Amino acid sequence: MLGIEIEHVYKIFGKNPERAFPLLEQGLGKQEIMARTGLGVGVDNVSFDVRPGEIVVVMGLSGSGKSTLVRCLNRLVEPTRGRVRIGGQDVTALSPDELRRLRQERTAMVFQNFALFPHRSVADNAGYGLEIRGTPPDLRREKAREALATVGLAGWEEAMPAQLSGGMQQRVGLARALALDPAILLMDEAFSALDPLIRRDMQDELLALQEDMRKTIVFISHDLDEALRLGDRIVLMKDGAVVQIGTPEDILTNPADGYVARFVAEVDITKVLTAESVMRKPAALAHLELDGPRAALRKMKKESISSLFVVDGTHRLVGLVGAEECSAQIERGERDLRAIMRTDIRTVERETPAQELIRILHDLPYPLAVLDARGRVAGVVVRGALLGAMAERGRNADAA
Template sequence: MATITVQNLYKIFGPSPERAIPLLENGRSKEDILRETKLGVGVNNVSFTAEEGEILVIMGLSGSGKSTLVRCVNRLIEPTRGSVIINGTDVTALPPEELRQFRQAHMGMVFQNFALFPHRSVIQNVEYGLELQGVAPDVRREAAVDALEKVGLAGWEDSLPRQLSGGMQQRVGLARALALDPDILMMDEAFSALDPLIRRDMQDELLNLQEDMKKTILFISHDLDEALKLGNRIILMKDGAVVQSGTPEEILTEPADDYVTKFVEDVDITKVLTAESVMKKTEAVAYLHTDGPRATLRKMRKNAISSLFVLDDNRRVAGIVTVEDCVSLLERGGKDIREILRTDIRTVDSETPATELIEILHDLPYPLAVTNSKNGKIQGVIVRGTLLGAIAGKGINQ
């Protein structure tokens, strides 16, 4: 289900802005239009959807239009043309009072500069949005306390912002947004003013919170590493237009043009590839309660492999057997592969990053099984050569 649907959105700054749109449709550049018409192109025909519960990162260099785009989504900036549908409501058609109420009910925003009231205590800052909504003092206090606990600031309720570090102040800004319990969080360069170490901590904190919150988050960033870490999908912008959108892996391994290629060329591909993207489908498996050593050997020989994963009745990995063990079992007249089943094996889920896979496979004598984290069923197999081949084949500078 799409929480946010943006269709053919434009924002042109200046008098009679509509006159720039035909020029854009005819392929004129942002610079040409500014020179000829004195109009500034902020957003150029942008369409996208944000699904419920995903983090969508909108990124680009300074002046790319990313902040303008997000402010058009919540109509802090009035779009020139296009529509924004949020939870089935056309936000671009709402009159001012209904828009204000809709924002309060469905959207929270976290800014780069914290935007805290210096004379208010931490908890009073967190309560502020609820106070504007007319929520009763005891109810908003409870919500604020809960939000501060979520961001790790329990016990700091009565402190003033100046008594907090930059990272803690940003946590207060995040708590203020969370206290409203919005469907959508909009985070505008929320961590970019923080020191690198604190910034990484805040990124980790956001991911941990998202596991429980399942909010739809529009996250603006100019930092590709941050986008790759946080984003389920990424929208890359230039001159107000979308250059490419896709998953982090798609952006890195299938750049749409030279601009995207240049943008991502210094990224370590192993930080983005996952077990699912480098595994191969299991061509053969043995079954614990139906396959004996002869059937298992036949499968291994047919597929030219020296070991085979053994599955239980629910297709969960029970262990692994080798050619040598099957031959030994046959020589002594055994018929049950459970006698030779090796159960001390490693498995990973499909989202495990390649950086971890390299370390796991380094000394692993057997292939690595990839399993579904929810039901434990086997999804594929990774061997060292498969992993190295995938990294080499999907490298940015190939």
């Protein structure tokens, strides 16, 4: 496994690109520099590391420089300034021959529009990288067949690309990269041209493959949903510069600025928010061994709530008591909560998505308990709080 280090990489398009640097130092923006000099700022001082075995999703709108950046990594686009290291090797200093060897041995790329060679069969497409590397034909065919089987295209070796659907074509594109067993996969909007359902399948499949292969993957995307699903970390780019780097949770919960927040606002919040992110600490709990109906009722009155979760000595949830039942029990002079406790209550886990929470809460007469792995009460979700949390995110995004 190899990591990638990107240090202060710039890409300026146009003649005499060095002219742009004094202007960049003055803090001028991409548009102004274009207006004054005719130079296009593709990538503006980008630095980050990709750890070995990690998926980093570089995300941004079109024109944000993300595709240019990924091409700087294998020098399909020559960086104007800066350094790229792959596994400690300085890519920016390689001779043309060394660079070709790097592309043959270490990095493989998957393209948005698949870039399959229309005159070659599926097997010959999948084996193209190996052919260039100089792998003997028998071994090449063997490896191409294995790679095609890995992506679910066993039996399609002799088909021509034009005979395949888009999803299948991109599987060939992926197989062509995987056949090389490269340390690094560069995926340029690899799934963007596919329709949403197929895209989802391919994302799942990539994650499943990644469990086994542990490649270092740089994935370019303009789709935040995709970035959140695939990325161990996400790099957000705008106008060629990095706006924010972080885990999907970081990006969602602490958008670095209005640009990121707008991006986040487009995400379907109900899919991204989970029980954990909208639950509250329970205001009070009744302890089965310690509290009687009188104590339970007092706690409810104090917090102005009408029901209370009951936990045992190890803090595990055992049931729920209501205020009315407590009053009735006090009048009867009994004092064991077990007699009035409901035990068939609905609970969810921390990871349950908000979408499902809304459905469950819809006709639930009492609050929803969120349990941790050991069955202890981690928090409580009430309908008002759930909707409030969602509305709040919507508002933040709008305001920004």
